[in-house]
Amino acid sequence: MNIVVCIKRVPETSESEIKVDESGKDIIKTRLTFDINESDNYALEEAILIKEKLGGTVTAISCGSPDNDATLRMAIAKGADTAIRIDTADLGEEVQPQIDSFKIAQLLKTAISKLEFDIILTGCMAKDDGYSQVGQMVAELLGIPHAALVTEIKIDAPKARAKRELEAGLLEVLDITLPALFTIQTGINEPRYASLIAIRRAAAKEIKILKWNELGMQDTELRATIESLFPPPIGKRAEILQGTTDETATKLTNIVKEKGLI
Amino acid sequence: MKNVFALVEHRQDKIRDISYELLTKGQELATLYGGELTALLLGNELTKFIDSLKPYAHRIMIVEDAKLKDFNAESYQIVLSNILKQEQDFLLLMGHTASGMDLGASLSVELGASIATDCTGIEIENDNIIAIRQMYEGKLLAKVNLNIKAKSIITIREGSFPPQVSNLSAKVLDFTSPLTAEPSYRRFVEYIEAPLGEVDITKSDIIIGIGRGIKEKENLLLVEELAKTIGGIVGCSRPIVDAGWLPKDRQVGSSGKTVKPKLYIAIGISGAFQHISGMKGAETIIAINKDPNAPIFSEADYGIVDDLFKVVPILKNKLTAMKA
Ligand SMILES: Cc1cc2nc3c(=O)[nH]c(=O)nc-3n(C[C@H](O)[C@H](O)[C@H](O)COP(=O)(O)OP(=O)(O)OC[C@H]3O[C@@H](n4cnc5c(N)ncnc54)[C@H](O)[C@@H]3O)c2cc1C
Numbered sequence: 270m271n272i273v274v275c276i277k278r279v280p281e282t283s284e285s286e287i288k289v290d291e292s293g294k295d296i297i298k299t300r301l302t303f304d305i306n307e308s309d310n311y312a313l314e315e316a317i318l319i320k321e322k323l324g325g326t327v328t329a330i331s332c333g334s335p336d337n338d339a340t341l342r343m344a345i346a347k348g349a350d351t352a353i354r355i356d357t358a359d360l361g362e363e364v365q366p367q368i369d370s371f372k373i374a375q376l377l378k379t380a381i382s383k384l385e386f387d388i389i390l391t392g393c394m395a396k397d398d399g400y401s402q403v404g405q406m407v408a409e410l411l412g413i414p415h416a417a418l419v420t421e422i423k424i425d426a427p428k429a430r431a432k433r434e435l436e437a438g439l440l441e442v443l444d445i446t447l448p449a450l451f452t453i454q455t456g457i458n459e460p461r462y463a464s465l466i467a468i469r470r471a472a473a474k475e476i477k478i479l480k481w482n483e484l485g486m487q488d489t490e491l492r493a494t495i496e497s498l499f500p501p502p503i504g505k506r507a508e509i510l511q512g513t514t515d516e517t518a519t520k521l522t523n524i525v526k527e528k529g530l531i
Numbered sequence: 532m533k534n535v536f537a538l539v540e541h542r543q544d545k546i547r548d549i550s551y552e553l554l555t556k557g558q559e560l561a562t563l564y565g566g567e568l569t570a571l572l573l574g575n576e577l578t579k580f581i582d583s584l585k586p587y588a589h590r591i592m593i594v595e596d597a598k599l600k601d602f603n604a605e606s607y608q609i610v611l612s613n614i615l616k617q618e619q620d621f622l623l624l625m626g627h628t629a630s631g632m633d634l635g636a637s638l639s640v641e642l643g644a645s646i647a648t649d650c651t652g653i654e655i656e657n658d659n660i661i662a663i664r665q666m667y668e669g670k671l672l673a674k675v676n677l678n679i680k681a682k683s684i685i686t687i688r689e690g691s692f693p694p695q696v697s698n699l700s701a702k703v704l705d706f707t708s709p710l711t712a713e714p715s716y717r718r719f720v721e722y723i724e725a726p727l728g729e730v731d732i733t734k735s736d737i738i739i740g741i742g743r744g745i746k747e748k749e750n751l752l753l754v755e756e757l758a759k760t761i762g763g764i765v766g767c768s769r770p771i772v773d774a775g776w777l778p779k780d781r782q783v784g785s786s787g788k789t790v791k792p793k794l795y796i797a798i799g800i801s802g803a804f805q806h807i808s809g810m811k812g813a814e815t816i817i818a819i820n821k822d823p824n825a826p827i828f829s830e831a832d833y834g835i836v837d838d839l840f841k842v843v844p845i846l847k848n849k850l851t852a853m854k855a
Contacts, residue, residue, distance in 0.1 A: 280667075282667040283801045283822075286824060287667045287670040370646075371640070397667055399648075399665065399666060405632075406637060409636075409640035414605055415604070415633075418632060418633070435786075436629055436785055437725065439722055439723070439724060440725075441719065442719075442721050443720055445718075446715065455769065456773035490678075492678055493645050493676065494676050495675055496661065498666065498671045507830075507832055509833075509835070509836055510834065514841045515845060517837060519849060521846060522849040524833060531794070531853075
């Protein structure tokens, strides 16, 4: 099985303060830490598990600036055989910050169609934009079937049986013909950590860089663009208990008591 | 003139609630455009659904086909693209649900349409279609412009548009299914229901929801003690189940359980929409989180901004003393 896994490097935002930059359309990234997107990490692990079981290769591919190389090297350290980065810098200052899912999907499709593959994996949602679009679009552009939110894949070439997770814990079982694309939901496996030796070895590995214009793409039209980013309006907000830890705990205990909550 | 379409979502013989939200917003937009709202209903044995949909739309387009019995993104795409390719100017609404996520983006590619997903608002500004949606795990909102105005798809987050019954009486139209067979490349096999777990957290009056802030499995003991003190049960966010620290039946949220306890204490949970949708019905919500900007504080009644490892032990002692 030759497997391609698409990964994205995203900022950690759940514990950080997020501020809008001067353009009003992007965030200030200087003080944020970045890592592989959560569900993409599960997709990468699934790719490596399939390779370990059935043989073949894993190619990790990402779009963006040279900062992404660290994420791709980590993918190699964990078990990917090759890594490709599609450089988007030459898209120009106007387009690059506004690049939409469809453009990313076109870039990935063009790069992937030059490879041999049986399975393409992506995460089910990027944590930064939350779109859940790119995987399904890549499949459509390549003319292969897909399934989203997948929590189990059993390969029985030329077919695979997959489970996808619907609402309230309900699962859908489906059969799909390979080559196919799966967008992977978190929890499908237990992502590994790379060993220090593997990380060191991966540092010396070459990452193949593809330039946007070398991929033969000309069209820079975007289908969806961000007009503005802004903080959510202050609507309903919790009464925040003030004071030292001891004082807030006392206040909360009193509230619980007075309201008869316990 | 733009026509608005809303894809009715149904599963296991029931219309899903999101459908009425789509129809409510769809009607508002259709009125604005001076066009019509068409409810798209795909499946088999659909007659039973018609009456409940009639008041919400100008037209109901029915595609009756046994091969459409259970949702399959690939068959749905064939049908919907057949319908929408005949439209000069359309806006299609669907749910940002497991079905909508599977279907919307690939359909947009086939139709050459703009798409915005997981939206909580839609505004028409100077003839532009602007979708409002959260980004960065709810810390910011974005206005997204759908640049291909005459072909647009928007998927809607559940709970964004409270359904309003209106008094339309939809005209029912049949559209002949273009499917000759279920696509051989993707076939629906079956549903598997979530297994019944050992404990049913939906029955508990007090739930302590624990999230990724707990850091290590060993630390769960801390909240289990707190739960015991107050006669509650421990539920959790998805990452705790993904890590295998608690069984799936403890997961609160859109892909887990929906709970409505008297008291929900969220500890180290950021408040992602998928979690909120499972616990917003709690009578009283208390949140403990070290990040003052965590979205959970917009849902909670009371909040403590602090390190949970400092607060929880002290709180446990005080609550124990109170109960004594
Ligand atoms: C299709 C789909 C379905 C999903 N279904 C669900 C679902 O059913 N249920 C669900 O929960 N999620 C679900 N998710 C995942 C959801 O999007 C979030 O990723 C998840 O809810 C985040 O969990 P969390 O809040 O525990 O973790 P995080 O978002 O990482 O938040 C951790 C929080 O802990 C706080 N914290 C850290 N350390 C401390 C400390 N020492 N003291 C106090 N606070 C601390 C941080 O400030 C942060 O706010 C789903 C996602 C998708 C795509």
